[in-house]
Amino acid sequence: MSEVKLKPCAKCGGEGKLTVELPDKEVLMVVGELPQDRWCYVDCQKCYYGTNIFNTPEEAVEAWNRLDEVLCVRPKNEQE
Numbered sequence: 001m002s003e004v005k006l007k008p009c010a011k012c013g014g015e016g017k018l019t020v021e022l023p024d025k026e027v028l029m030v031v032g033e034l035p036q037d038r039w040c041y042v043d044c045q046k047c048y049y050g051t052n053i054f055n056t057p058e059e060a061v062e063a064w065n066r067l068d069e070v071l072c073v074r075p076k077n078e079q080e
Contacts, residue, residue, distance in 0.1 A: 004061055006042060010068040014046025018064075020057055 006016040020040045040057045042064035043050030051063040 004057070005065075006061060007065045007068065009044035009047060009049055011049045012044060012047040014044040016042045016064050017045050018042050018057055018061060 004018050006018065008014065009016060018040070019042070020038055023039050037055065040054045040060040041051050042060050049067075051060050051067070054060040054063065
């Protein structure tokens with residue numbers, strides 16, 4: 001994956017961080033429904049709000065960058 005462009009957090013404006021990791025096998029046995037080859041997600045380093053877990057980094061980044069649309073959060077300059 002080339003350079004990742006993450007929008008600021010839709011809830012607090014903090015910095016998002018993309019994480020790609022191998023899943024914990026014990027968690028997979030309990031949850032069972034999550035992607036099994038790797039976990040890809042983005043979460044805010046300030047408020048810890050984040051995406052669901054996805055199979056690819058691209059899916060996680062796309063979900064993160066669309067959170068403002070899903071949450072109907074208006075930019076601060078439009079909230080007054």
